[in-house]
Amino acid sequence: MTRVREIVVVAKGGPVEVRERIAAAPAAGSALIEVEASGVAFADVHMLHGTYPAQPKFPFTPGYELVGKVRQVGEGVPAQLVGRRVAALTVTGGWRSFAEVPAKSLVPVPEEIAGPVAAAVVLNGITAYQLAHQVAKISAGQTVLVHGASGGVGSLLVQLALNAGARVLGTASAAKHPAVRELGAEPIDYRGDVVARVRELAPGGVDVVFDHLGAGSYARSWNLLARNGIVVGYGSASTYDRPGNRFLPYLPLLGRVLGYRLRGLLGAANGRRASFYGIRPDMKARATLVAVFELVRSGQLEVPIAEQLPLVEAGAALEKMISGRGVGKIVLIP
Incomplete structure (x- = not known):
């Protein structure tokens, strides 16, 4: 028998409980993964508060991503997969010591990459790579x-932007400016007048803005764009605890995007564009993850990890995620 330890969010806002059960044999087409590490994402925070667009029903086990070894396979899954190191974009269910995952969702993990590092780059790596190279298409x-x-x-x-030959400005708290400089970006204190500082550093405007803060920030980002620039919204970190309909934080962005397109037709947008990104756990995402793992393996991409915590401290990990005190990714170790 395989005993599973898992984290369960009982109701909206918590509590977060640690539970144990016996794992069933994996279903046809699935594999049972012994989890090495799983990541903590802002999507998990949104789900805790019931504000995620694809909100799961309570109770549920969070965990958007995991890395581990295949221990058992269901009918129709090649037996040679057992023992392989794999990663998966699970959306939910990753915060377990053993997790059942559809075999088609699994991506091989190079042995040179440690479990916590691999877990830290699944969701974040796919997101960043697709934002940089498929949405904004950054160039030198x-x-x-x-x-x-x-x-x-x-x-x-x-x-990724620096690797593409771009100049990078990055907002962060003053305490994190040394880390931002070490990455190669020019830091800007997000508590100060960001608009004025960006205009001082880039008088002609910027070509790309990546904005994860939510609808309230997108208009400011738009106003910082140079001619033919693009602002890409990819989250709503500032609205995780906003009451009401969970789709409301995204509606103002939709209105602005439509407005920008109309202005573009009228010649007022100067070629500027707005786009919104949402990750999809599909074949394209899995192909992207293969490319990201290669960048990590070859040393072209460093993966900052803010902290590694035991799985049983998942509640504390969520609080740390909300506080934003760390640099990089928070990872849970079963």
Whole structure:
């Protein structure tokens, strides 16, 4: 028998409980993964508060991503998969010591990459890579502004933009400015007048803004764009605890995007664009993760880890995520 330890969010806002049960044999097409590490994401915080667009029903086990070894496979899954090191974008269910995952969702993990590092780059790495190379399509000579440059996604965006030959400005608290400089970006204190500082550093505007803060920030980001620039919204970190309909934080962005397109038709947008990104756990995401793992394995991408905590301290990990005190990703170890 395989005993599973798992984290369960009982109701909206908590509590967060540690539970144990016996694992069933994996279903057809699935594999049982012994989890090495799983990440803590702002999506988990949104789900805790019931504000995630694809909100799971309570009670549920969080965990958007995991890394581990295949221990058992269900019918229709090749037996040679047993013992392989894999990663998966699970959306929920990753905060377990053993997790059942569809075999088609698994991505091989290079042995050179440690479990916590691999887990830290699944969701964040896919997100950052797709934002940089598929949405914004950063090119050499551009100036890029990354909000939250010391965070899990932000720190990877900084590196990917620099690798593409761009100049990078990054917002962060003053205490995190040394870490932002070490990444290679020019830090801006997010508690100060960000707009004035960006205009001082880039008088002609910036070519790309990556904004994870939510609808209230998108208009300011738009106003910082140079001609033909793009602002990419990819989250709503400032609205995780906002009451009411969980889709409301995203509606103002939709209105602005439509408005910008209309202005573009009228010639008032100067080629500026707005886009919103949401990750999809599909084949394209899995192919992206293969590319990200190769960047990590080859040393082209460093993965900052803010802290590693035992799985049983998941509640504390969520609080640390909300506080934003660390640099990089928080990882849970079963």
